[in-house]
Amino acid sequence: MRRRLPAIGAAIAGLVLAAGTATAWAEEDPPAEPAADPTFDFRTGDTVATGLTIPWGLTFLPDGVSALVAERNSGDVLRIGYDAEPVVLGNLEVVGGTNQFDERGLLGLAVSPTFASDGWIYAYLSTEEDNRVVRFTLDSFEPEPVVTGIPSALNHNGGRLAFGPDDKLYISTGDANDSANSQDLDSLGGKILRANPDGSVPDDNPFEDSLVYTWGNRNVQGLTWGPDGEMYFSELGQNTWDELNHAEPGGNYGWPEVEGTGGEPEFVDPLATWSTAEASPSGAEVAGDTIYIGALRGQRLWTVPVSGGEVTGEPVAELVSELGRIRTVELGPDGWLWVTTSNGNGADEVIRYRPIGG
DSSP states (O other): OOEEOOSTTHHHHHHHHHHHHHHHHHHHOOOOOOOSSOEEOOSSOEEEEEEESOEEEEEEOTTSSOEEEEETTTOEEEEEETTEEEEEEEEOOOOOOSSTTOOOSEEEEEEOTTHHHHOOEEEEEEOSSOEEEEEEOTTTOOOEEEEEEEOOOSSOOOOOEEEOTTSOEEEEOBOTTOGGGGGOTTOSSSSEEEEOTTSOOOTTOSSTTOOEEEBSOSBEEEEEEOTTSOEEEEEOOSSSEEEEEEOOTTOBOOTTTOSSOOOOTTSOOOSEEEETTTOOEEEEEEETTEEEEEETTTTEEEEEEEETTEEOSOOEEESTTTSSOEEEEEEOTTSOEEEEEOOOTTOEEEEEEOEEOO
16 A cells, blocks of 8 residues: 655655654664675565555665655656655656556656755656656656657667766667667667766767767666676567677667677677576666676576676576566665566565675
8 A cells, every 4th residue: 555645745745754764764774885795685575665566767865765666657756665655756647558568658767966956856758759758856746858759669668767977867768669770870769878967968978969878779678887887788689688788888789680699890799698588687786796687577686797897707596486577676775685576466566685794
C-alpha cells in the first residue's frame, strides 16, 4: 500500500517525510560512507518498498537518505525509504503500458549535481511524439523539456539517465525498432548522448554540434562509471548476444552490422557477452572493482570484475531466479546496493543488500 500526497504542499510534505525517514534510519541503520571496495551479502536483502509496478528509475536526494523511484506505466514519482511507506510525490504524463510488450513510459531519473541550488530532477519519458528528457522540481512537477526528438516505439527505447563525474548528463537511447537509426549520426536513436544540464551540446563532444557520444547501439539501459572515471554500459542484443561495453567517445559499437564480438576494426567490441537467455541486461552500477548488472530475462544479478576499462576476471551470477526480473541497480548513500524488480502487476519491490566489511 502507498499514500499519495496532495498536490498543494507536496514538496514541503515530502521534505518533512524525508526528515522522518532520516530519523528512522538513524535509529536502525545510520548512513555511512561506502567502502572503497565493497562486496555485498546477497544471502538476505532488506525490502525497502513493495507493491510497485515496474519501478524503472531510482535515484537519491542529497540528504543521504531519501530515494525517489519512477513507475514506468503510471508516471508516478514516489519517495521511498527504509521502514517507511512509499509516498507518491507527483505524476508526469506519459504514454505506454498498453500491453506487456509496451516499454514506453516514465523511465530513468537523475538528480541535478547542483540540486541544492536549483532543485532539478531529470526524467526520461515517452510522449505521443517522441522520447524526451525533461526536468522538474518536487514542488511543481511541471516538466521543462531538455532534449526532445529521441525516436520512440513500443520497445527499444533505452531510457537510462546519469550525471557523469564531469557533471554532464548522459542519456541512453534505443534504436526504436529501426536499426538504421543506430548507424545514422543525424538520429538520436541507438546512441548514448552527452549533454550539458540545460540540454545544449558540450564543446568537447566527439562530433561537432552533436549530442552523440557513442553510436551503433541497439538498446542501452545501463550507464555507470568506475572510481577511475572509466565509463561502462550494458546493452541488450537481439537474439544471440547481450553486452557489457566500455564507453569510448565517438565509438561505433556496430549494431546492426554486428551483434556481440565482431572483431572488425571500425567497431568497438564488447568487454563481455552473454546469451540473451542469461541476461537481457538493464541497470548497471560499479562499486569498487566490480560492476553489478541487473538481468531481465536472465532473472539474476551479474557481477563482473573491472578496472581501467577492462574486464579483469570471470563474471559470476548472483540472485539467480530469486527476485525475478531485475531492472535497476544503484549504490545508495548508505553504502548498500539497491535493486528494483520489473515483474509487473503490483508485484515489484525495491531491495537493498548489505556491504560486507564496510
